[in-house]
Amino acid sequence: MTTPTGFQVIPVTGIGEVRPGDDIAALLSGAGLRDGDIVVITSKIVSKAEGRVRHAPDRMRAIEEETERVVARRGDTVISQTRHGFVMAAAGVDASNTEPGTVLLLPEDPDASARLIRAKLRENAGARAGANTGKSTGKSTAQNSGESTAQNSGVNVGVNVGVIVSDTFGRPWRNGLTDVAIGAAGVRPLDDFRGTADSYGNQLSATVTALADEIAAAAELVKGKLDGVPVAIVRGLAHLVTEDDGPGVAPLIRPADEDLFRYGSRDVVFARRTIREFSGKPVDPEAVRRAVAAGIAAPAPHHTTPWRFVLLESPEVRTKLLDAMREAWIEDLRGDGFTEESIAKRVRRGDVLRNAPYLVVPCLVMEGSHTYRDERRNAAEREMFTVATGAGVENLLIQLAVEGLGSAWVSSTMFCRPVVREVLDLPDSWDPMGCVAVGHAAAPPRERAPRDPGDFIVTR
Structure with a gap:
């Protein structure tokens, strides 16, 4: 594994309001993506593009419909498991950054969303490369082909990027929120160090690093909640980008029967x-x-x-x-x-x-x-x-x-x-x-x- 010497987190500005039917990959056409970049996209704009917007004055009704299992409840606060397997507040139903009287639901399948966006980014890259190569400049095709990458200010030829769809989660025993990956394509989600030894020779038996979550959290530092920046590019971690789409976020989801705290105190009787x-x-x-x-x-x-x-x-x-x-x-x-x-x-x-x-x-x-x-x-x-x-x-x-x-x-x-x-x-x-x-x-x-x-x- 190649160890990076550092990485950059770059905000993608100018995307504007996303509407149902919008093509996220097309909105990133001018982002200047490079081979090995990881694109971190806030789930809100994915939900909007996929039409996961609901007119729901009664937010609790939407939460109930998106909930697979209630984990804990206190007053109007509900921690629930979604059908995706995520345990999160309000089943991911969000009333922020959306028009009054509406709520946003999580993408139906965030991994599939990430795969689709990644495929379209590659498709767009190929189309742009072809357009650049075919320009009539009086030079040979070989010359045009050789210069197309340098001239292309958008996505480079043969671009291989990873895509992460992120959302904001609370964490047990810690105040504050952080972004985590709820969908991924072309990104290695975990580093499993179990069975290896540290510098002192101690055997590691429980160390599994959530790489996709760490990348999502880093990207949030430049996106922010109120700045209208829903996408960030993480550059310098090409060693975590894979050729195939990979397993998505499934390896990050702890099965319910392995969760030591699967029930909240108010709901344990009903379990x-x-x-x-x-x-x-x-x-x-x-x-x-x-x-x-x-x-x-x-x-x-x-x-x-x-x-x-x-x-x-x-x-x-x-x-x-x-x-x-x-x-x-x-x-x-x-x-x-x-x-x-x-x-x-x-x-x-x-x-x-x-x-x-x-x-x-x-x-x-x-x-x-x-x-x-x-x-x-x-x-x-x-x-x-x-x-x-x-x-x-x-x-x-x-x-x-x-x-x-x-x-x-x-x-x-x-x-x-x-x-x-x-x-x-x-x-x-x-x-x-x-x-x-x-x-x-x-x-x-x-x-x-x-x-x-x-x-x-x-x-x-």
Whole structure:
């Protein structure tokens, strides 16, 4: 890799207001591009040229439509994931530098936008070179060809430039905004130093430099927010410009399941979803133990700890338990008069547990409970402990979601507690309160039907 001795950032002025249908590459025809330049273009003008302008007095509606997943919300501030995979404020919907009553949406496919602009820049370069070469000057074609590059004040012959589409992002734990790349073509997006050693011989295990983002941020220094300069040329980094279009910004996007902070505190409860189909990816036992730690943080009566969590990490134990539960279930159903066909159909519903790579059996214990003379109060005492156990299980389920794990709470074990206690060798005082299937979701969960909290509130 060639190490540059320095680089320049040059503002491109005089572009003016961009309208739907405008050709960005044509607007750069007089920019004086050179081979190896990187053109950084503010996404706003790309959006305008592509007609991504919406008449939307209600900006929140536009944000909702552009949002794939809400990450965090505080008042009117929404951090969301777009369908591109970007996690950013307001799903990239912008009401600045656009006519009143309108908002700008991000380009539909910023990488495709960058590729198209790059291709047109090359096409324009070829056309201009041909025009210059064909001028009638009384000189030979060879002479004209040799001088065309020197005479061309616009794009040079054979120009190979990189293109970055940039947008402004906030950053966790840091004040202020900076520009990053949301689309790229012909630019190496990352430098991966993992596996190499520093000058002291230390092995690097996590150093990956976001080159495209650094270039976008550098370009913003000359573009500014209020100066009407939407494009900058970064010159001197030709070693980062590639012949092909490259992977775009995809390598810069961290997958959601690798994001340690994928949920904001206000939205984490809604991240819990019932998952019934799991992939073959193994479950990290330590992640489950962290979820148990959240479970036992739930409130409980009399300062007690009414929860016990049995972790079924052995495939043999899981199969033995589920086989025994199935037999007990079939026996109960036959005793209730169900047909064999109906029994088979009901038993198949238990496949969510059988297909899960990990099971947790939450149990209720009444240690520390009070005993009263009247049964009414004793029944209420058990209800208090049951509610506390449910709170513990809900904490467990939410933390599993935070850990990137899917889960389903199935009540089957409550119908055959003696069988579960026998197979798992549990004390008689432990009451299984269902079984939690745990694993990595095989597919994204279906959208939850909207619920209006007002339908569940009674005010007195």
